[in-house]
Amino acid sequence: MARRADTASDLSLVHGAVTELARRTRFPVAFGGLEEGDAVHITSIVGARTRSLEGLVVHATRGLGGRALVEKRPRLALDYRSSRSITHDYDRAVLGEGITTLLAVPVVVGARARGIVYCGSWSAAPVGDGVARPAFAVAEALSTELRVREEVRRRLAAVPHAAEASAMAPAAREALRESYAELRSIAAAVEDDTLRDRLAAIERRLAALSHDGRHEQDADMRLSPRETDVLACAALGATNAEIAAQLDLREGTVKSYLQSAMAKLDASTRHAAVARARRAGILP
CATH class of the missing domain: 3.30.450.40 (GAF domain)
Incomplete structure:
Protein backbone atom coordinates (compact mmCIF):
# COMPACT_ATOMS: atom_id res chain seq x y z
CA MET A 1 0.00 0.00 0.00
CA ARG A 149 12.21 11.27 -1.48
CA GLU A 150 14.55 8.37 -2.24
CA GLU A 151 16.65 9.17 0.81
CA VAL A 152 13.54 9.48 2.97
CA ARG A 153 12.24 6.11 1.78
CA ARG A 154 15.59 4.47 2.42
CA ARG A 155 15.61 5.73 5.99
CA LEU A 156 11.96 4.90 6.58
CA ALA A 157 12.58 1.33 5.46
CA ALA A 158 15.40 0.95 8.00
CA VAL A 159 13.38 2.08 11.01
CA PRO A 160 11.43 -1.17 11.74
CA HIS A 161 14.73 -3.01 12.21
CA ALA A 162 15.76 -0.59 14.92
CA ALA A 163 12.40 -1.00 16.63
CA GLU A 164 12.86 -4.75 17.06
CA ALA A 165 15.40 -4.33 19.86
CA SER A 166 13.85 -3.71 23.26
CA ALA A 167 17.19 -2.79 24.81
CA MET A 168 19.20 -0.40 22.67
CA ALA A 169 22.99 -0.47 22.69
CA PRO A 170 24.76 2.92 22.95
CA ALA A 171 25.98 2.72 19.34
CA ALA A 172 22.48 1.93 18.09
CA ARG A 173 21.04 4.76 20.15
CA GLU A 174 23.55 7.21 18.66
CA ALA A 175 22.77 5.97 15.14
CA LEU A 176 19.07 6.48 15.84
CA ARG A 177 19.72 10.05 16.97
CA GLU A 178 21.77 10.77 13.86
CA SER A 179 18.98 9.38 11.66
CA TYR A 180 16.42 11.49 13.51
CA ALA A 181 18.45 14.69 13.02
CA GLU A 182 18.98 13.98 9.34
CA LEU A 183 15.32 13.17 8.78
CA ARG A 184 14.46 16.52 10.35
CA SER A 185 16.76 18.33 7.92
CA ILE A 186 15.38 16.34 4.96
CA ALA A 187 11.80 17.11 5.99
CA ALA A 188 12.56 20.82 5.89
CA ALA A 189 13.20 20.54 2.12
CA VAL A 190 10.10 18.47 1.30
CA GLU A 191 7.21 20.36 -0.28
CA ASP A 192 4.75 17.47 -0.59
CA ASP A 193 2.30 17.58 2.36
CA THR A 194 1.60 13.84 2.32
CA LEU A 195 5.27 12.95 2.40
CA ARG A 196 5.92 15.52 5.14
CA ASP A 197 3.15 13.98 7.26
CA ARG A 198 4.70 10.54 6.84
CA LEU A 199 8.05 11.94 7.88
CA ALA A 200 6.52 13.53 10.97
CA ALA A 201 4.99 10.18 11.94
CA ILE A 202 8.30 8.35 11.57
CA GLU A 203 10.11 11.08 13.53
CA ARG A 204 7.70 10.54 16.41
CA ARG A 205 8.42 6.80 16.27
CA LEU A 206 12.14 7.44 16.31
CA ALA A 207 11.83 9.80 19.27
CA ALA A 208 9.84 7.18 21.18
CA LEU A 209 12.19 4.26 20.50
CA SER A 210 14.78 5.23 23.11
CA HIS A 211 12.24 5.97 25.86
CA ASP A 212 10.30 3.74 28.23
CA GLY A 213 7.13 5.81 27.96
CA ARG A 214 7.65 7.73 31.22
CA HIS A 215 8.13 11.25 29.88
CA GLU A 216 7.97 14.53 31.73
CA GLN A 217 4.64 16.22 31.16
CA ASP A 218 4.86 19.99 30.76
CA ALA A 219 2.55 22.10 28.63
CA ASP A 220 5.37 24.60 27.99
CA MET A 221 7.64 21.92 26.50
CA ARG A 222 6.40 22.41 22.98
CA LEU A 223 9.10 23.39 20.55
CA SER A 224 8.51 24.77 17.07
CA PRO A 225 9.61 22.57 14.15
CA ARG A 226 12.73 24.71 13.57
CA GLU A 227 13.62 24.74 17.28
CA THR A 228 13.42 20.94 17.22
CA ASP A 229 15.55 20.78 14.05
CA VAL A 230 18.27 22.93 15.61
CA LEU A 231 18.20 21.11 18.95
CA ALA A 232 18.39 17.70 17.20
CA CYS A 233 21.58 18.82 15.45
CA ALA A 234 22.97 20.31 18.66
CA ALA A 235 22.34 16.95 20.36
CA LEU A 236 24.91 15.43 18.01
CA GLY A 237 27.54 17.97 19.08
CA ALA A 238 27.25 20.20 16.01
CA THR A 239 28.39 23.82 16.35
CA ASN A 240 26.13 26.71 15.42
CA ALA A 241 28.02 27.11 12.14
CA GLU A 242 27.62 23.41 11.32
CA ILE A 243 23.90 23.50 12.15
CA ALA A 244 23.47 26.58 9.97
CA ALA A 245 25.13 24.83 7.04
CA GLN A 246 23.06 21.66 7.45
CA LEU A 247 19.73 23.45 7.77
CA ASP A 248 20.51 26.27 5.33
CA LEU A 249 20.05 28.94 7.99
CA ARG A 250 22.08 31.93 9.15
CA GLU A 251 24.30 31.30 12.16
CA GLY A 252 22.53 34.10 14.06
CA THR A 253 19.17 32.44 13.32
CA VAL A 254 20.45 29.15 14.72
CA LYS A 255 21.54 30.92 17.90
CA SER A 256 18.10 32.51 18.21
CA TYR A 257 16.32 29.16 17.84
CA LEU A 258 18.61 27.56 20.40
CA GLN A 259 17.98 30.34 22.92
CA SER A 260 14.24 30.06 22.41
CA ALA A 261 14.33 26.28 22.87
CA MET A 262 16.45 26.64 26.01
CA ALA A 263 13.98 29.13 27.46
CA LYS A 264 11.01 26.84 26.80
CA LEU A 265 12.86 23.92 28.36
CA ASP A 266 14.03 26.02 31.32
CA ALA A 267 17.65 25.10 30.57
CA SER A 268 20.71 27.31 30.94
CA THR A 269 22.89 25.43 28.40
CA ARG A 270 22.31 23.60 25.16
CA HIS A 271 23.41 20.35 26.80
CA ALA A 272 20.83 20.78 29.55
CA ALA A 273 18.20 21.60 26.91
CA VAL A 274 19.02 18.42 24.99
CA ALA A 275 18.84 16.33 28.18
CA ARG A 276 15.45 17.75 29.14
CA ALA A 277 14.10 17.40 25.59
CA ARG A 278 15.06 13.73 25.68
CA ARG A 279 13.38 13.22 29.04
CA ALA A 280 10.29 14.88 27.61
CA GLY A 281 10.28 12.59 24.57
CA ILE A 282 10.88 15.47 22.16
CA LEU A 283 14.23 14.05 21.05
CA PRO A 284 15.37 10.40 20.94
Missing part, protein backbone atom coordinates in the same frame (compact mmCIF):
# COMPACT_ATOMS: atom_id res chain seq x y z
CA ALA A 2 2.83 2.41 0.89
CA ARG A 3 4.58 1.63 -2.40
CA ARG A 4 1.43 2.51 -4.37
CA ALA A 5 1.17 5.76 -2.44
CA ASP A 6 4.81 6.55 -3.23
CA THR A 7 4.24 5.87 -6.94
CA ALA A 8 1.12 8.02 -7.06
CA SER A 9 2.95 10.81 -5.23
CA ASP A 10 5.86 10.66 -7.70
CA LEU A 11 3.49 10.77 -10.68
CA SER A 12 1.80 13.80 -9.16
CA LEU A 13 5.22 15.40 -8.73
CA VAL A 14 6.03 14.80 -12.42
CA HIS A 15 2.71 16.31 -13.48
CA GLY A 16 3.46 19.42 -11.44
CA ALA A 17 6.87 19.71 -13.10
CA VAL A 18 5.41 19.30 -16.61
CA THR A 19 2.75 21.92 -15.89
CA GLU A 20 5.44 24.29 -14.63
CA LEU A 21 7.56 23.55 -17.71
CA ALA A 22 4.74 24.62 -20.04
CA ARG A 23 4.10 27.75 -17.99
CA ARG A 24 7.71 28.88 -17.73
CA THR A 25 8.95 28.09 -21.24
CA ARG A 26 5.73 29.17 -23.00
CA PHE A 27 6.17 26.27 -25.42
CA PRO A 28 2.66 24.99 -26.15
CA VAL A 29 3.31 21.30 -25.46
CA ALA A 30 5.06 19.73 -22.49
CA PHE A 31 5.21 16.11 -21.38
CA GLY A 32 7.33 13.79 -19.29
CA GLY A 33 7.66 10.70 -17.16
CA LEU A 34 9.92 8.60 -14.99
CA GLU A 35 12.28 5.78 -15.92
CA GLU A 36 11.29 2.19 -15.26
CA GLY A 37 13.30 -0.72 -16.64
CA ASP A 38 15.47 1.26 -19.09
CA ALA A 39 12.46 3.07 -20.51
CA VAL A 40 10.62 6.27 -19.68
CA HIS A 41 6.84 6.00 -19.44
CA ILE A 42 5.16 9.28 -20.37
CA THR A 43 2.53 9.86 -17.71
CA SER A 44 1.91 13.59 -17.91
CA ILE A 45 1.02 15.68 -20.97
CA VAL A 46 0.07 19.36 -20.97
CA GLY A 47 -1.17 21.41 -23.94
CA ALA A 48 -1.45 18.63 -26.53
CA ARG A 49 -4.01 19.00 -29.33
CA THR A 50 -4.18 15.26 -30.05
CA ARG A 51 -3.91 12.01 -28.08
CA SER A 52 -0.90 10.72 -30.02
CA LEU A 53 1.52 11.14 -27.09
CA GLU A 54 -0.64 9.15 -24.68
CA GLY A 55 0.93 5.87 -23.55
CA LEU A 56 4.29 6.72 -25.13
CA VAL A 57 7.21 4.63 -23.79
CA VAL A 58 10.67 5.94 -24.68
CA HIS A 59 13.47 3.37 -24.55
CA ALA A 60 17.10 4.15 -23.78
CA THR A 61 19.11 5.32 -26.85
CA ARG A 62 15.95 5.60 -28.99
CA GLY A 63 14.61 8.91 -30.21
CA LEU A 64 15.51 12.32 -28.81
CA GLY A 65 14.55 11.45 -25.24
CA GLY A 66 16.30 8.09 -25.33
CA ARG A 67 19.55 9.83 -26.21
CA ALA A 68 19.04 12.39 -23.45
CA LEU A 69 18.42 9.52 -21.03
CA VAL A 70 21.68 7.66 -21.72
CA GLU A 71 23.82 10.75 -22.27
CA LYS A 72 22.37 12.48 -19.17
CA ARG A 73 22.30 15.82 -20.95
CA PRO A 74 19.65 17.84 -22.82
CA ARG A 75 19.00 17.10 -26.47
CA LEU A 76 17.39 19.45 -28.99
CA ALA A 77 15.79 18.92 -32.40
CA LEU A 78 14.96 22.24 -34.09
CA ASP A 79 13.31 20.35 -36.95
CA TYR A 80 12.35 16.97 -35.53
CA ARG A 81 11.13 15.49 -38.83
CA SER A 82 14.42 16.04 -40.66
CA SER A 83 16.81 15.40 -37.74
CA ARG A 84 19.54 12.88 -38.62
CA SER A 85 21.09 12.71 -35.16
CA ILE A 86 18.31 10.59 -33.64
CA THR A 87 16.34 7.48 -34.42
CA HIS A 88 12.77 8.07 -35.51
CA ASP A 89 11.08 5.30 -33.53
CA TYR A 90 8.52 7.73 -32.11
CA ASP A 91 7.63 9.75 -35.20
CA ARG A 92 4.04 8.54 -35.06
CA ALA A 93 3.59 10.04 -31.60
CA VAL A 94 5.68 13.20 -31.99
CA LEU A 95 4.74 14.12 -35.55
CA GLY A 96 1.20 12.97 -34.90
CA GLU A 97 0.97 15.77 -32.35
CA GLY A 98 2.40 18.11 -35.00
CA ILE A 99 5.57 18.90 -33.04
CA THR A 100 8.39 20.51 -35.02
CA THR A 101 10.87 21.76 -32.39
CA LEU A 102 11.44 19.49 -29.41
CA LEU A 103 13.68 19.83 -26.34
CA ALA A 104 14.30 16.80 -24.08
CA VAL A 105 15.87 17.35 -20.65
CA PRO A 106 16.88 14.37 -18.47
CA VAL A 107 16.07 14.34 -14.77
CA VAL A 108 19.32 13.13 -13.20
CA VAL A 109 19.44 11.93 -9.59
CA GLY A 110 22.99 11.11 -8.50
CA ALA A 111 24.52 9.02 -11.26
CA ARG A 112 21.20 7.84 -12.65
CA ALA A 113 18.78 9.43 -15.11
CA ARG A 114 15.39 9.01 -13.44
CA GLY A 115 13.20 10.52 -16.12
CA ILE A 116 12.75 13.01 -18.95
CA VAL A 117 10.75 16.19 -19.38
CA TYR A 118 10.04 17.58 -22.84
CA CYS A 119 8.77 20.84 -24.25
CA GLY A 120 7.88 21.37 -27.89
CA SER A 121 6.27 23.68 -30.40
CA TRP A 122 4.11 23.04 -33.45
CA SER A 123 6.31 25.24 -35.64
CA ALA A 124 10.04 25.83 -35.85
CA ALA A 125 11.02 27.92 -32.82
CA PRO A 126 14.37 29.12 -31.49
CA VAL A 127 15.46 27.67 -28.16
CA GLY A 128 17.34 30.44 -26.41
CA ASP A 129 17.90 31.16 -22.73
CA GLY A 130 14.22 32.03 -22.34
CA VAL A 131 13.36 28.37 -22.94
CA ALA A 132 16.49 26.50 -21.98
CA ARG A 133 17.09 28.00 -18.53
CA PRO A 134 13.54 27.50 -17.24
CA ALA A 135 13.50 23.96 -18.64
CA PHE A 136 16.79 23.12 -16.91
CA ALA A 137 15.54 24.70 -13.67
CA VAL A 138 12.34 22.62 -13.70
CA ALA A 139 14.31 19.41 -14.34
CA GLU A 140 16.75 20.29 -11.54
CA ALA A 141 13.94 20.99 -9.07
CA LEU A 142 12.30 17.66 -9.96
CA SER A 143 15.67 15.92 -9.54
CA THR A 144 16.16 17.44 -6.09
CA GLU A 145 12.70 16.41 -4.90
CA LEU A 146 13.16 12.85 -6.17
CA ARG A 147 16.56 12.61 -4.48
CA VAL A 148 15.08 13.75 -1.17
Whole structure:
Protein backbone atom coordinates (compact mmCIF):
# COMPACT_ATOMS: atom_id res chain seq x y z
CA MET A 1 0.00 0.00 0.00
CA ALA A 2 2.83 2.41 0.89
CA ARG A 3 4.58 1.63 -2.40
CA ARG A 4 1.43 2.51 -4.37
CA ALA A 5 1.17 5.76 -2.44
CA ASP A 6 4.81 6.55 -3.23
CA THR A 7 4.24 5.87 -6.94
CA ALA A 8 1.12 8.02 -7.06
CA SER A 9 2.95 10.81 -5.23
CA ASP A 10 5.86 10.66 -7.70
CA LEU A 11 3.49 10.77 -10.68
CA SER A 12 1.80 13.80 -9.16
CA LEU A 13 5.22 15.40 -8.73
CA VAL A 14 6.03 14.80 -12.42
CA HIS A 15 2.71 16.31 -13.48
CA GLY A 16 3.46 19.42 -11.44
CA ALA A 17 6.87 19.71 -13.10
CA VAL A 18 5.41 19.30 -16.61
CA THR A 19 2.75 21.92 -15.89
CA GLU A 20 5.44 24.29 -14.63
CA LEU A 21 7.56 23.55 -17.71
CA ALA A 22 4.74 24.62 -20.04
CA ARG A 23 4.10 27.75 -17.99
CA ARG A 24 7.71 28.88 -17.73
CA THR A 25 8.95 28.09 -21.24
CA ARG A 26 5.73 29.17 -23.00
CA PHE A 27 6.17 26.27 -25.42
CA PRO A 28 2.66 24.99 -26.15
CA VAL A 29 3.31 21.30 -25.46
CA ALA A 30 5.06 19.73 -22.49
CA PHE A 31 5.21 16.11 -21.38
CA GLY A 32 7.33 13.79 -19.29
CA GLY A 33 7.66 10.70 -17.16
CA LEU A 34 9.92 8.60 -14.99
CA GLU A 35 12.28 5.78 -15.92
CA GLU A 36 11.29 2.19 -15.26
CA GLY A 37 13.30 -0.72 -16.64
CA ASP A 38 15.47 1.26 -19.09
CA ALA A 39 12.46 3.07 -20.51
CA VAL A 40 10.62 6.27 -19.68
CA HIS A 41 6.84 6.00 -19.44
CA ILE A 42 5.16 9.28 -20.37
CA THR A 43 2.53 9.86 -17.71
CA SER A 44 1.91 13.59 -17.91
CA ILE A 45 1.02 15.68 -20.97
CA VAL A 46 0.07 19.36 -20.97
CA GLY A 47 -1.17 21.41 -23.94
CA ALA A 48 -1.45 18.63 -26.53
CA ARG A 49 -4.01 19.00 -29.33
CA THR A 50 -4.18 15.26 -30.05
CA ARG A 51 -3.91 12.01 -28.08
CA SER A 52 -0.90 10.72 -30.02
CA LEU A 53 1.52 11.14 -27.09
CA GLU A 54 -0.64 9.15 -24.68
CA GLY A 55 0.93 5.87 -23.55
CA LEU A 56 4.29 6.72 -25.13
CA VAL A 57 7.21 4.63 -23.79
CA VAL A 58 10.67 5.94 -24.68
CA HIS A 59 13.47 3.37 -24.55
CA ALA A 60 17.10 4.15 -23.78
CA THR A 61 19.11 5.32 -26.85
CA ARG A 62 15.95 5.60 -28.99
CA GLY A 63 14.61 8.91 -30.21
CA LEU A 64 15.51 12.32 -28.81
CA GLY A 65 14.55 11.45 -25.24
CA GLY A 66 16.30 8.09 -25.33
CA ARG A 67 19.55 9.83 -26.21
CA ALA A 68 19.04 12.39 -23.45
CA LEU A 69 18.42 9.52 -21.03
CA VAL A 70 21.68 7.66 -21.72
CA GLU A 71 23.82 10.75 -22.27
CA LYS A 72 22.37 12.48 -19.17
CA ARG A 73 22.30 15.82 -20.95
CA PRO A 74 19.65 17.84 -22.82
CA ARG A 75 19.00 17.10 -26.47
CA LEU A 76 17.39 19.45 -28.99
CA ALA A 77 15.79 18.92 -32.40
CA LEU A 78 14.96 22.24 -34.09
CA ASP A 79 13.31 20.35 -36.95
CA TYR A 80 12.35 16.97 -35.53
CA ARG A 81 11.13 15.49 -38.83
CA SER A 82 14.42 16.04 -40.66
CA SER A 83 16.81 15.40 -37.74
CA ARG A 84 19.54 12.88 -38.62
CA SER A 85 21.09 12.71 -35.16
CA ILE A 86 18.31 10.59 -33.64
CA THR A 87 16.34 7.48 -34.42
CA HIS A 88 12.77 8.07 -35.51
CA ASP A 89 11.08 5.30 -33.53
CA TYR A 90 8.52 7.73 -32.11
CA ASP A 91 7.63 9.75 -35.20
CA ARG A 92 4.04 8.54 -35.06
CA ALA A 93 3.59 10.04 -31.60
CA VAL A 94 5.68 13.20 -31.99
CA LEU A 95 4.74 14.12 -35.55
CA GLY A 96 1.20 12.97 -34.90
CA GLU A 97 0.97 15.77 -32.35
CA GLY A 98 2.40 18.11 -35.00
CA ILE A 99 5.57 18.90 -33.04
CA THR A 100 8.39 20.51 -35.02
CA THR A 101 10.87 21.76 -32.39
CA LEU A 102 11.44 19.49 -29.41
CA LEU A 103 13.68 19.83 -26.34
CA ALA A 104 14.30 16.80 -24.08
CA VAL A 105 15.87 17.35 -20.65
CA PRO A 106 16.88 14.37 -18.47
CA VAL A 107 16.07 14.34 -14.77
CA VAL A 108 19.32 13.13 -13.20
CA VAL A 109 19.44 11.93 -9.59
CA GLY A 110 22.99 11.11 -8.50
CA ALA A 111 24.52 9.02 -11.26
CA ARG A 112 21.20 7.84 -12.65
CA ALA A 113 18.78 9.43 -15.11
CA ARG A 114 15.39 9.01 -13.44
CA GLY A 115 13.20 10.52 -16.12
CA ILE A 116 12.75 13.01 -18.95
CA VAL A 117 10.75 16.19 -19.38
CA TYR A 118 10.04 17.58 -22.84
CA CYS A 119 8.77 20.84 -24.25
CA GLY A 120 7.88 21.37 -27.89
CA SER A 121 6.27 23.68 -30.40
CA TRP A 122 4.11 23.04 -33.45
CA SER A 123 6.31 25.24 -35.64
CA ALA A 124 10.04 25.83 -35.85
CA ALA A 125 11.02 27.92 -32.82
CA PRO A 126 14.37 29.12 -31.49
CA VAL A 127 15.46 27.67 -28.16
CA GLY A 128 17.34 30.44 -26.41
CA ASP A 129 17.90 31.16 -22.73
CA GLY A 130 14.22 32.03 -22.34
CA VAL A 131 13.36 28.37 -22.94
CA ALA A 132 16.49 26.50 -21.98
CA ARG A 133 17.09 28.00 -18.53
CA PRO A 134 13.54 27.50 -17.24
CA ALA A 135 13.50 23.96 -18.64
CA PHE A 136 16.79 23.12 -16.91
CA ALA A 137 15.54 24.70 -13.67
CA VAL A 138 12.34 22.62 -13.70
CA ALA A 139 14.31 19.41 -14.34
CA GLU A 140 16.75 20.29 -11.54
CA ALA A 141 13.94 20.99 -9.07
CA LEU A 142 12.30 17.66 -9.96
CA SER A 143 15.67 15.92 -9.54
CA THR A 144 16.16 17.44 -6.09
CA GLU A 145 12.70 16.41 -4.90
CA LEU A 146 13.16 12.85 -6.17
CA ARG A 147 16.56 12.61 -4.48
CA VAL A 148 15.08 13.75 -1.17
CA ARG A 149 12.21 11.27 -1.48
CA GLU A 150 14.55 8.37 -2.24
CA GLU A 151 16.65 9.17 0.81
CA VAL A 152 13.54 9.48 2.97
CA ARG A 153 12.24 6.11 1.78
CA ARG A 154 15.59 4.47 2.42
CA ARG A 155 15.61 5.73 5.99
CA LEU A 156 11.96 4.90 6.58
CA ALA A 157 12.58 1.33 5.46
CA ALA A 158 15.40 0.95 8.00
CA VAL A 159 13.38 2.08 11.01
CA PRO A 160 11.43 -1.17 11.74
CA HIS A 161 14.73 -3.01 12.21
CA ALA A 162 15.76 -0.59 14.92
CA ALA A 163 12.40 -1.00 16.63
CA GLU A 164 12.86 -4.75 17.06
CA ALA A 165 15.40 -4.33 19.86
CA SER A 166 13.85 -3.71 23.26
CA ALA A 167 17.19 -2.79 24.81
CA MET A 168 19.20 -0.40 22.67
CA ALA A 169 22.99 -0.47 22.69
CA PRO A 170 24.76 2.92 22.95
CA ALA A 171 25.98 2.72 19.34
CA ALA A 172 22.48 1.93 18.09
CA ARG A 173 21.04 4.76 20.15
CA GLU A 174 23.55 7.21 18.66
CA ALA A 175 22.77 5.97 15.14
CA LEU A 176 19.07 6.48 15.84
CA ARG A 177 19.72 10.05 16.97
CA GLU A 178 21.77 10.77 13.86
CA SER A 179 18.98 9.38 11.66
CA TYR A 180 16.42 11.49 13.51
CA ALA A 181 18.45 14.69 13.02
CA GLU A 182 18.98 13.98 9.34
CA LEU A 183 15.32 13.17 8.78
CA ARG A 184 14.46 16.52 10.35
CA SER A 185 16.76 18.33 7.92
CA ILE A 186 15.38 16.34 4.96
CA ALA A 187 11.80 17.11 5.99
CA ALA A 188 12.56 20.82 5.89
CA ALA A 189 13.20 20.54 2.12
CA VAL A 190 10.10 18.47 1.30
CA GLU A 191 7.21 20.36 -0.28
CA ASP A 192 4.75 17.47 -0.59
CA ASP A 193 2.30 17.58 2.36
CA THR A 194 1.60 13.84 2.32
CA LEU A 195 5.27 12.95 2.40
CA ARG A 196 5.92 15.52 5.14
CA ASP A 197 3.15 13.98 7.26
CA ARG A 198 4.70 10.54 6.84
CA LEU A 199 8.05 11.94 7.88
CA ALA A 200 6.52 13.53 10.97
CA ALA A 201 4.99 10.18 11.94
CA ILE A 202 8.30 8.35 11.57
CA GLU A 203 10.11 11.08 13.53
CA ARG A 204 7.70 10.54 16.41
CA ARG A 205 8.42 6.80 16.27
CA LEU A 206 12.14 7.44 16.31
CA ALA A 207 11.83 9.80 19.27
CA ALA A 208 9.84 7.18 21.18
CA LEU A 209 12.19 4.26 20.50
CA SER A 210 14.78 5.23 23.11
CA HIS A 211 12.24 5.97 25.86
CA ASP A 212 10.30 3.74 28.23
CA GLY A 213 7.13 5.81 27.96
CA ARG A 214 7.65 7.73 31.22
CA HIS A 215 8.13 11.25 29.88
CA GLU A 216 7.97 14.53 31.73
CA GLN A 217 4.64 16.22 31.16
CA ASP A 218 4.86 19.99 30.76
CA ALA A 219 2.55 22.10 28.63
CA ASP A 220 5.37 24.60 27.99
CA MET A 221 7.64 21.92 26.50
CA ARG A 222 6.40 22.41 22.98
CA LEU A 223 9.10 23.39 20.55
CA SER A 224 8.51 24.77 17.07
CA PRO A 225 9.61 22.57 14.15
CA ARG A 226 12.73 24.71 13.57
CA GLU A 227 13.62 24.74 17.28
CA THR A 228 13.42 20.94 17.22
CA ASP A 229 15.55 20.78 14.05
CA VAL A 230 18.27 22.93 15.61
CA LEU A 231 18.20 21.11 18.95
CA ALA A 232 18.39 17.70 17.20
CA CYS A 233 21.58 18.82 15.45
CA ALA A 234 22.97 20.31 18.66
CA ALA A 235 22.34 16.95 20.36
CA LEU A 236 24.91 15.43 18.01
CA GLY A 237 27.54 17.97 19.08
CA ALA A 238 27.25 20.20 16.01
CA THR A 239 28.39 23.82 16.35
CA ASN A 240 26.13 26.71 15.42
CA ALA A 241 28.02 27.11 12.14
CA GLU A 242 27.62 23.41 11.32
CA ILE A 243 23.90 23.50 12.15
CA ALA A 244 23.47 26.58 9.97
CA ALA A 245 25.13 24.83 7.04
CA GLN A 246 23.06 21.66 7.45
CA LEU A 247 19.73 23.45 7.77
CA ASP A 248 20.51 26.27 5.33
CA LEU A 249 20.05 28.94 7.99
CA ARG A 250 22.08 31.93 9.15
CA GLU A 251 24.30 31.30 12.16
CA GLY A 252 22.53 34.10 14.06
CA THR A 253 19.17 32.44 13.32
CA VAL A 254 20.45 29.15 14.72
CA LYS A 255 21.54 30.92 17.90
CA SER A 256 18.10 32.51 18.21
CA TYR A 257 16.32 29.16 17.84
CA LEU A 258 18.61 27.56 20.40
CA GLN A 259 17.98 30.34 22.92
CA SER A 260 14.24 30.06 22.41
CA ALA A 261 14.33 26.28 22.87
CA MET A 262 16.45 26.64 26.01
CA ALA A 263 13.98 29.13 27.46
CA LYS A 264 11.01 26.84 26.80
CA LEU A 265 12.86 23.92 28.36
CA ASP A 266 14.03 26.02 31.32
CA ALA A 267 17.65 25.10 30.57
CA SER A 268 20.71 27.31 30.94
CA THR A 269 22.89 25.43 28.40
CA ARG A 270 22.31 23.60 25.16
CA HIS A 271 23.41 20.35 26.80
CA ALA A 272 20.83 20.78 29.55
CA ALA A 273 18.20 21.60 26.91
CA VAL A 274 19.02 18.42 24.99
CA ALA A 275 18.84 16.33 28.18
CA ARG A 276 15.45 17.75 29.14
CA ALA A 277 14.10 17.40 25.59
CA ARG A 278 15.06 13.73 25.68
CA ARG A 279 13.38 13.22 29.04
CA ALA A 280 10.29 14.88 27.61
CA GLY A 281 10.28 12.59 24.57
CA ILE A 282 10.88 15.47 22.16
CA LEU A 283 14.23 14.05 21.05
CA PRO A 284 15.37 10.40 20.94
